[in-house]
Amino acid sequence: MKVQEVGTRGFLFTFEDPYLTNLYVINGERFLFICDTFLGPDSIKEVLKYLKKRGFTSKPKIVFNSHHDYDHIWGNQCFKDSIILAHELCKKKIEEIGEDDLKEYNSH
Numbered sequence: 001m002k003v004q005e006v007g008t009r010g011f012l013f014t015f016e017d018p019y020l021t022n023l024y025v026i027n028g029e030r031f032l033f034i035c036d037t038f039l040g041p042d043s044i045k046e047v048l049k050y051l052k053k054r055g056f057t058s059k060p061k062i063v064f065n066s067h068h069d070y071d072h073i074w075g076n077q078c079f080k081d082s083i084i085l086a087h088e089l090c091k092k093k094i095e096e097i098g099e100d101d102l103k104e105y106n107s108h
Contacts, residue, residue: 001046013047018108021071023047032061037075039108044075068093070101
């Protein structure tokens with residue numbers, strides 16, 4: 001995982017395996033805003049560990065999914081107590097193909 005701090009409130013997390021995927025975090029006044037959640041608990045734990053070192057994880061989190069691809073949403077499971085936002089078509093696609101993605105890409 002590569003981390004790039006953007007300004008005083010932004011963090012760009014870049015993962016290269018199995019695909020080049022970015023996750024962006026904005027440290028807001030009251031919330032942490034997280035754009036996309038990558039591939040599940042292992043990668044999200046790395047992100048949260050990084051943010052915790054900077055004292056940001058105590059804020060409530062709002063997750064927003066840019067689109068439905070599995071490598072952008074599988075980390076959503078780590079935010080059960082958070083608001084997760086996406087376009088209604090994103091949710092529809094997840095419902096339509098989510099199970100198939102789990103089977104096809106379970107090695108990820």
